Amino acid sequence: MNVKVKICGITRLEDAQVAIENGVDALGFIFYKKSKRYIEPNKVKEIIKNIPPFISKVGVFVNEDINDIKRIGKELKLDILQLHGEESVEYLKELEKGFTVVKAFRIKDIRELEKIKDYKIKWFLLDTYSSKEYGGTGEKFNWEIVKEAKKYGKVILAGGLNSENIxxxxxxxxxxxxxxxxxxxxxxxxxxxxxxxxxxxxIKDD
Known part of the structure; x- marks a missing residue:
């Protein structure tokens, strides 16, 4: 299994444990309060206490105050910060001083790839655009765009992935x-x- 796997939107310890037992590389915790998958930092702290080493802990944020992100990241010892909003290049660079950062781009069409150039990043996440939600829509976007995006860095694919299309x-x-x-x-x-x-x-049999 060469591809890295993250299960996102974890809100319960039992779900984290099943994911880990079955070989995931990372768990995602959503700190965006408007999300139906939002989890309070204190609850994440309790889950993390029961996570074995070598599993990456990812905090997902949307247009959050940068000082709040830094505080949560340090308190929970998050391995990766995932930015899912309209965060600027400068915002990302500031966070990179203390953390590994993944920027997510919500894809409407191929023109969205122009934004990636400005960030000059090694890896990034591509998700389906929705006017209602920042991720977790369950909808796919045009995967042909992923092939073009790979020339800008390493792609993490999101958006409507399930056992039928993975x-x-x-x-x-x-x-x-x-x-x-x-x-x-x-x-x-x-x-x-x-x-x-x-x-x-x-995934493992692939």
């Missing part, structure tokens, strides 16, 4: 990583054990 996504696009959320849920923020097991088996 093999095609990995085989066809060969992304650096995949970010899965709604595709393994019963409800927003509540993961389905069987769906996690099924999608991880497909």
């Amino acid at each position: 093999k095609l996504a990995i085989d066809e696009l060969k992304p650096y990583g995949v970010d899965i959320s709604s595709g393994v849920e019963i409800d927003k923020g509540i993961k389905d054990r069987k769906k996690i097991i099924d999608i991880m088996r497909i």
Whole structure:
């Protein structure tokens, strides 16, 4: 399994444990209060206490005050900060002084790739654009855009990934990583054990 796998929108310890038992590389915790997958930092702290070493802990933020991000990142010892809003190049560079940062870009069409050039980053996440939500829509975007995006860096693919399309996504696009959320849920923020097991088996067998 060469592709890196992150399960995002974790809100329960039992979901984190199932994901880890089945081979994920990273867990994502959403600190955007308007998200239905929002989790309070104190609850994340309790989950992290029970996570074994070598599992990356990712904090997902949307247009958050930069000082609040730094504080949460340090308190929880987050390994990666994932920025899912309209954060500027300067904002990202400031956070990179103390953290590994992944910038997410919500894709409407191929013109969105022009934004990536400005950030000059080694890796980035591509997700489906929605006017209603910052990620976690369960919808795919045009994957042909991913092929073009790879010339700017390593692509982490998100948006509508599930057990029915994950093999095609990995085989066809060969992304650096995949970010899965709604595709393994019963409800927003509540993961389905069987769906996690099924999608991880497909990925590992790929």
